[in-house]
Amino acid sequence: MNLWRSAFAWLDERLLLKDVVEFMGKKYVPVHRHSVWYYFGGVSLFLFIIQVVTGILLLLYYKGTEDLAFESIQFIMAKVEFGWLIRSIHSWAANLFILAIMIHMFSVFFERAYRKPRELTWVSGMLMFFLALGFGFSGYLLPWNELAFFATKVGTDIVSAVPIIGKPIMIFLRGGEDVTGATLSRFFGFHVAVFPGLFTLLLGIHLLLVQRQGMSEPFGLKKNRGETLKTMPFFPNFLLRDLLLWLLVLNLLAILAVFFPWELGQKADPFAPAPEGIKPEWYFMFMFQLLKYLPAQVVFMDGQVFGILLFSIGGVLWLLVPFWDRKSSRGEENRVMTYIGIVVVMFIVVFTILGWLS
Amino acid sequence: MKRLLSITLLLFFWADGLEAQKQPDQCFTCHEALGDKPSTLYVRDVHRAKGISCAGCHGGDPLAEDMDEGMSPQKGFIGVPKGDAISAACEKCHSSTTEMNRFHSSLPVNQGEMLAGSVHGRLAVSGQERMLQCTTCHDAHGVVSVKNRTSPVHPANIVRACGRCHSSASYMRQYNPALPIDQVEKYRTSVHGMLNARGDVKVAECASCHGGHDVRPASDVRSKVYPVNLPAMCGQCHSDAEYMKTYKIPTDQLEKYSRSVHGMALLQKHDLNAPACNDCHGNHGAIPPGVESISKVCGTCHALSSDLFSASPHKKAFDQRKLPECETCHGHHEIDAATEQLLGIAEGSVCSRCHSPTEYPKGFFVAQTMRALVDSLEYAERVAARLVNEAEQKGMEISEAKFKLRDARQARFESRTIVHAFDEAKFREVVERGLSVAGVVSTQAQEAVDEYYFRRWGLGVSTLIISILALSLYLTIKRIEKRQAGLKSNRTAGTL
Numbered sequence: 001m002n003l004w005r006s007a008f009a010w011l012d013e014r015l016l017l018k019d020v021v022e023f024m025g026k027k028y029v030p031v032h033r034h035s036v037w038y039y040f041g042g043v044s045l046f047l048f049i050i051q052v053v054t055g056i057l058l059l060l061y062y063k064g065t066e067d068l069a070f071e072s073i074q075f076i077m078a079k080v081e082f083g084w085l086i087r088s089i090h091s092w093a094a095n096l097f098i099l100a101i102m103i104h105m106f107s108v109f110f111e112r113a114y115r116k117p118r119e120l121t122w123v124s125g126m127l128m129f130f131l132a133l134g135f136g137f138s139g140y141l142l143p144w145n146e147l148a149f150f151a152t153k154v155g156t157d158i159v160s161a162v163p164i165i166g167k168p169i170m171i172f173l174r175g176g177e178d179v180t181g182a183t184l185s186r187f188f189g190f191h192v193a194v195f196p197g198l199f200t201l202l203l204g205i206h207l208l209l210v211q212r213q214g215m216s217e218p219f220g221l222k223k224n225r226g227e228t229l230k231t232m233p234f235f236p237n238f239l240l241r242d243l244l245l246w247l248l249v250l251n252l253l254a255i256l257a258v259f260f261p262w263e264l265g266q267k268a269d270p271f272a273p274a275p276e277g278i279k280p281e282w283y284f285m286f287m288f289q290l291l292k293y294l295p296a297q298v299v300f301m302d303g304q305v306f307g308i309l310l311f312s313i314g315g316v317l318w319l320l321v322p323f324w325d326r327k328s329s330r331g332e333e334n335r336v337m338t339y340i341g342i343v344v345v346m347f348i349v350v351f352t353i354l355g356w357l358s
Numbered sequence: 359m360k361r362l363l364s365i366t367l368l369l370f371f372w373a374d375g376l377e378a379q380k381q382p383d384q385c386f387t388c389h390e391a392l393g394d395k396p397s398t399l400y401v402r403d404v405h406r407a408k409g410i411s412c413a414g415c416h417g418g419d420p421l422a423e424d425m426d427e428g429m430s431p432q433k434g435f436i437g438v439p440k441g442d443a444i445s446a447a448c449e450k451c452h453s454s455t456t457e458m459n460r461f462h463s464s465l466p467v468n469q470g471e472m473l474a475g476s477v478h479g480r481l482a483v484s485g486q487e488r489m490l491q492c493t494t495c496h497d498a499h500g501v502v503s504v505k506n507r508t509s510p511v512h513p514a515n516i517v518r519a520c521g522r523c524h525s526s527a528s529y530m531r532q533y534n535p536a537l538p539i540d541q542v543e544k545y546r547t548s549v550h551g552m553l554n555a556r557g558d559v560k561v562a563e564c565a566s567c568h569g570g571h572d573v574r575p576a577s578d579v580r581s582k583v584y585p586v587n588l589p590a591m592c593g594q595c596h597s598d599a600e601y602m603k604t605y606k607i608p609t610d611q612l613e614k615y616s617r618s619v620h621g622m623a624l625l626q627k628h629d630l631n632a633p634a635c636n637d638c639h640g641n642h643g644a645i646p647p648g649v650e651s652i653s654k655v656c657g658t659c660h661a662l663s664s665d666l667f668s669a670s671p672h673k674k675a676f677d678q679r680k681l682p683e684c685e686t687c688h689g690h691h692e693i694d695a696a697t698e699q700l701l702g703i704a705e706g707s708v709c710s711r712c713h714s715p716t717e718y719p720k721g722f723f724v725a726q727t728m729r730a731l732v733d734s735l736e737y738a739e740r741v742a743a744r745l746v747n748e749a750e751q752k753g754m755e756i757s758e759a760k761f762k763l764r765d766a767r768q769a770r771f772e773s774r775t776i777v778h779a780f781d782e783a784k785f786r787e788v789v790e791r792g793l794s795v796a797g798v799v800s801t802q803a804q805e806a807v808d809e810y811y812f813r814r815w816g817l818g819v820s821t822l823i824i825s826i827l828a829l830s831l832y833l834t835i836k837r838i839e840k841r842q843a844g845l846k847s848n849r850t851a852g853t854l
Contacts, residue, residue: 077755084755085813233842240835247828251821258817261753 024235030217031230037107038215042242043249044104047097048203050253051135054090055192062142064188066181069144070267077264088257096253098136098283101129109321109341113216116329119322121209124202126319131199136281138191144184149268150278152187153179158291161304180270219333279355286351287311289358318344383420384428385412399500408461415439415447441487445470448492472571477578483532495519511570513559517542517551520564544643551643560601567591567641583641586624588634589615611635614692633659652690653683660684666778696774698736702729724782731789732773738796739766745803752810759802766796 012018029038061080063072076083105125108114114122141152156179160170175182217229232238280288287307294303301309317324327334389397389412400406411420418435422428429435439447449470451457458467470492473479478490495511502509510519521542523529530539545551545564553561567583574581582591593612595601602609615621615635623632638647638655647655657664667673667683676683687700687708702725703710709725712718742763749756769792776788 074755074757078758236838237835237842240831240838244828244831244835247824247831251824251828254817254820254824258813263753264755 021235024239025233027211027214027234028231029215029234029238031232032218034107034111034218037104037111038238039242039245040100040104040107041210043245044097044100045203045207046246046249047093047100048199050093050250051090051097052196054086054093055196057086058090059192064142064185066144066184069142069184070264073143073264084261085257088260088262089253091262092253092256092260094136094139095282096249098132101132102283105129106341106345108216110338111216111218112325112328112334112337113218114322114328115216115325115331116322118209118213118216121206121213122322123319124206124209128199128202128206130315131195131202133283135191135195135199136283138187138195140281141179141184141187142191143264144268145265146268146272146275147265147278149179149270150274151280152183153274154278154288155280155284156183158304158308161302162308163305178270219331282352282356285355286348289351289355292358383411383413384423385416385418385420388425396499399497401500403499403501404503405501408463410461414451442491444491444493444498445473445488452492469571472569476569476571476573477575478573489533511565513563513565514554514557516563516565517545517554541642544640548640548642548644549646560595560604562595566595583636585630585632585634586628588636589621589625592635611691618689618691618693619695620693631659652685656684663775663778666776670778670780672780698729698732698774701732701777702726704729721780724780727782728777728785731786732770735766735770735773735789735792735796738793738800739763739770742766742796742799742803745800745807749803749806749810752807754806754810756803756806759799759806762795762802763799766792766799768792769795 008017029035058076061072061076061083063069073087076087078084080086108122108125137152137155141148156170156173159173160166162169171177173183173186174180175186279285290310291304291307294307296303298306321337322329325334325337328337386397386400386406390401400412405414412418413420413434416436416438417433418430419428419433422433427433436443451461452465453467453470455467458465473490473492474488479488481487482489497510504511506512507514509515524537525539525542527539530537541564546555550561550563554563569582576583576585578584579586581587589612596607597609597612599609616625620632623629624634636644637658639645653664653667664684673683676686688694688696699706700708703713703722707725707729709721713722713725715722742759746756746760746763750760769788773785773788773792776784779785
C-alpha cells in the first residue's frame with residue numbers, strides 16, 4: 001500500500017493529480033431506478049478500447065491485399081501465439097460494441113437525455129454510431145472470405161440504386177465497377193485510419209461534453225419536484241462500478257471467443273456463384289429485410305430507392321431529434337417520443353428476427 | 359335426308375377419284391416415249407406404284423394433252439426443283455399425316471423435321487441451301503423402299519451411300535476438315551463391316567449407330583454416339599439375346615460394364631474421361647482386342663501402369679503362359695475399382711491365384727509384405743484423418759494439415775500404380791513417403807486437439823482470475839460505501 005502511495009505522491013508532485021482526484025470527487029451521479037443505463041456508455045468505451053488494442057495486434061500480421069488477406073488471417077489463427085484469441089475477441093467485441101452503443105443510444109432517447117443543453121452530446125454520439133456501423137461494414141470484408149465478399153457486393157449494390165449520386169458513391173466505395181482488391185485496400189484504409197481518427201476526435205468531444213454537463217436526470221425525479229436528489233460520487237463509487245462491469249464484459253468476451261471462435265470460411269472467389277443465404281451482419285439486417293419486402297415500384301419510384309430514401313430521412317430525423325423535440329427541451333414530458341422510440345425498437349427487433357429466420 | 363345426301367356426295371367424289379386415276383399421266387407418257395433417264399427410273403419408283411404422277415413433285419397438269427399447257431406455270435409447273443425446294447417437295451407429303459394416310463403409308467412424318475435439326479440440316483457452303491437434301495441419299499427417281507435390296511439406304515448399301523461424301527477428302531474438307539475420312543475403310547475391317555459385306559443386314563451399319571435422319575455430332579449430348587449414350591446404343595443389339603443368338607457371343611457385356619468402375623464413372627458420374635465401348639473396341643473398326651494388345655488398349659489411359667508392367671518380371675511370365683496382361687487380374691467388362699483388396703495373399707486377392715508358399719513362393723511373400731505396407735499406410739491415413747476431423751469439429755484452424763493429408767492419400771494412390779512394377783523396394787519407398795506425411799499430419803492435428811483443451815483450461819483460469827478481481831472490486835465498493843455511510847451518519851449526528 002505504501003508503494004502505491006509513494007507512486008501516487010511521485011506522480012502528484014509532477015502532475016498535480018490531487019486536483020484531478022478532487023475534481024472527480026466533487027462530481028456526482030444521480031441515483032434512481034434508471035441509473036443502470038448510465039453504465040452502457042462506459043461499456044461502449046471499454047469495448048472501443050478493446051477494439052483498438054486487438055486491432056493494433058492484428059495489424060502486426062494482417063496483409064490487406066486480395067492475394068494475402070485471407071491467408072494472413074489463416075496464419076494469425078493457426079500460427080501466431082494467441083492470434084486466434086485476438087481475432088476472435090476483435091470480432092466478438094465489434095458486435096458487442098455496436099450492441100452496447102445501440103442500447104446506450106436508445107436509453108438516452110427514452111430518458112430524453114438529448115434535450116437541451118445536451119444536443120451536441122447526442123449529435124456527437126450519433127455520428128459515432130454511424131462510424132461504428134462503418135467500422136462493421138468495412139471490417140467485415142477484411143478477411144476476404146466468401147460471405148464477406150458477396151455481402152459487400154450486395155451492400156454496395158444497394159447504394160448504386162440511388163439516382164444520380166448512387167453510382168459514383170458505389171464506384172468510390174468499390175474503387176471500380178466491381179468488388180476487387182481495390183475495394184479491399186480502401187476498406188482497409190477506412191477501417192484502420194480514417195474511421196479511428198474521426199471516431200477518436202468525436203469521442204474526445206463526447207467525453208468532454210459529458211464531463212462538462214454531467215449526467216442527465218430523467219423527468220419526474222425528486223430534484224425536478226424540488227426535493228433532494230439521491231446521488232453517488234463519480235469517484236470512486238461510479239468509476240469502480242464501471243470497472244466491475246468492464247470485468248464482467250471481459251469475462252463474457254473470453255467465453256464467447258473460446259466457445260464460439262469466429263469462423264473464417266472459404267476464401268472469396270470473384271468468379272464463383274454467390275452462395276445461398278447471403279445475409280449482412282445483424283445490425284444491417286432490419287434494413288436489408290425491409291428492402292427485400294418492398295415491392296419493385298412504390299408510388300412513383302423504384303422500391304429500393306424508396307427504401308434508401310426512407311432510411312436516409314429516418315437517420316437524419318433521428319440525428320436531429322433534440323432540435324425538433326421542442327417539448328422535451330422545454331422540460332415537459334413528451335409521450336409521443338416514447339411511442340416513436342417503441343415503434344423504432346419494435347421495427348428493428350422484428351425485422352432482424354425475420355431476416356434471421358428467412 | 360341429310361344422311362342420303364352425304365352418301366350421294368361421297369359416292370360422287372369417290373367415282374370422280376377413280377375416274378382421275380384411270381386418266382393417263384401425260385407427263386410420263388411423253389417422257390417414256392422420249393426414253394429419258396428419269397422416266398426410265400420412275401417405272402420402278404415406289405411413288406409411281408402409289409399413283410403419284412410426275413406432277414406430284416414437278417407441278418403442272420398431268421392430264422393436259424398439250425405439252426405447253428401441261429407444263430405452264432399457270433398450271434403450277436415448277437420444273438426441276440433446286441436446293442431446299444427438293445426437300446420441300448418431298449416434305450409436302452412426307453411431313454403430312456393426311457397425305458401419308460391417303461397413300462396408306464405408315465412411314466413416320468417427322469423425317470423432314472429430324473433432317474433439318476441434324477448435322478446435315480446445316481447450311482451448305484453455298485449459303486443458299488442446306489447441306490443435304492432427301493435425294494442425296496434416297497435418289498430422285500427410282501426411289502424404292504429401304505427394305506428393298508436395291509435402295510441406296512438399304513443396310514447392305516448405306517455404307518457406300520454415306521461414304522460418297524464421308525470418304526471424300528475434298529468434300530469433307532469444306533465442312534469438317536478434322537473429321538477422318540477413313541470410316542468406311544475401317545468399317546470394312548471390323549466384325550460388323552465384314553459380316554455386312556457378306557450380306558448380313560442384321561449387323562450394325564452407319565445408320566444403326568448414328569441414326570438415319572437425325573444424325574448429330576458425337577459431341578452432341580443428344581447424339582446416340584455421345585459417350586454417355588454409347589453403351590446403351592451398343593447394348594440395343596449386344597444385350598438382346600434373341601437378336602444375337604446367331605452370333606454365339608455373350609450378351610451380358612452392358613450389364614457387367616454398367617457395374618464396372620468405368621461404367622459407373624461414365625454412366626452415373628457422367629465423367630467423359632471414362633471409357634465407353636468404343637474406347638477399347640474401336641468405333642468404326644470395332645473388333646475385340648487380342649490378348650497381346652489388351653495391355654496396349656488399357657495403356658492408352660493407364661500409361662504408367664502399363665509401362666511398369668511391361669518392365670516387370672510378370673511380363674515374361676504372362677507372355678509365356680499367353681495370359682492377357684491387365685485382364686488376368688482386373689477382368690474386362692466388369693472391372694472393379696482397384697483397391698488394396700486385390701493385393702496380397704488373403705481371400706479376394708489376385709496374387710494368390712498363381713502364388714502360394716510352395717508354388718512361386720517369392721511372389722507370395724512379396725505380395726504379403728506389400729499388402730502389410732499398404733495396410734499400414736491406410737491405417738495411418740485413417741488415424742490422421744480422424745484427428746484432423748476431430749480438430750475441425752472442435753473449431754480449430756487446421757486447414758494446412760488437412761491440405762497435407764492429400765499427400766498421404768496421393769501416396770496411397772501412387773502405390774496402386776507402382777505395384778505394377780512388382781518391386782518391393784520401389785513400393786516401400788512410395789508407402790514410406792505416405793507414412794511420413796500421415797505422421798506429420800497426425801502430429802499437427804493432435805497438437806490442435808491439445809490446444810483446444812489448453813484453451814478451455816486457459817479460459818477456466820482466466821475466468822477465475824477475472825471473477826476474483828470482480829469480487830474484490832465489489833467488496834471494495836461495498837467497503838467504501840459503508841465507510842462513506844458511516845462518515846455521513848457521523849456528520850449528521852455532529853450536526854444534531
